[in-house]
Amino acid sequence: MLADQLRVSLQLLVFESAGKAVAAVEAGQADVGFFARDPDRAALIAFTAPYVLIEGWYLVREGSRFSKLEDVDTTGTRLTVGKGSAYDLFLTRQIQHATIERAPTSPTVVETFLETHADVAAGVRQQLEKDAAALAGLRLLPERFMVIEQAMGVARSHGYAAEVHLSDFVERVKANGFIAEALGKHAVAGVTVAPARKS
Incomplete structure (x- = not known):
């Protein structure tokens, strides 16, 4: 157009x-x-x-100790994000205690999160929901971390x-x-x- x-x-x-x-x-x-x-x-x-406007959410395993946003930014937490994504840039500025680990691209975040046994995956809500539906034992935290x-x-x-x-x-x-x-x-x-x- x-x-x-x-x-x-x-x-x-x-x-x-x-x-x-x-x-x-x-x-x-x-x-x-x-x-x-x-x-x-x-x-x-x-x-x-x-x-x-698209929402950024966190994904964790079913048995995870994480239940709210505040649980994520804690010492020892490993957080997987898509390299160079908007939420990577945002979280790099915001996260103070957790360790950010980068997947090659946004669509590979959950795959990388599972392969590396990280604690939390961050991404676009639709992609995370799709992955959670396709793979057993995953859940989203109850609220978004960014728009x-x-x-x-x-x-x-x-x-x-x-x-x-x-x-x-x-x-x-x-x-x-x-x-x-x-x-x-x-x-x-x-x-x-x-x-x-x-x-």
Whole structure:
């Protein structure tokens, strides 16, 4: 849709992790990207307001001593995250006592968590719920640890006009119902359309 409005051709580049997608936009290999807003990424990338909100949750084994969020950030706890993901960046800033261990990508978090016998896996709620349903003996803690703001981003080297145009584009597709319609069409559950940008 953005390419059509700009009257340019479209080439889609797919990366196995959010960190690699961010790096591609920073390096000029891609003009715009879809990833989570994070202050650690904002030096070289200008983000739009979010278009959807995704929840970050913790996953543990059934017999685990962990029952609430506060139990996780304790000395001796091993926490598995997806390398370079939004929740990796967030937890790296927030976690003070637990040890963060990184899986190669977000989809491999639970696999790595099980293989390394870590205590807790962190990830996007939908992925963790899917893995918990497929594998016996796992459960999510009862509340989220963060809200992930999924947005579009453009390299700051493209200039302020590009930043404004992309931000306005995202606000239009939220307001006209396109985002909500796309989520329904593709049966994407567990995410919400982000509110309109504050003036």
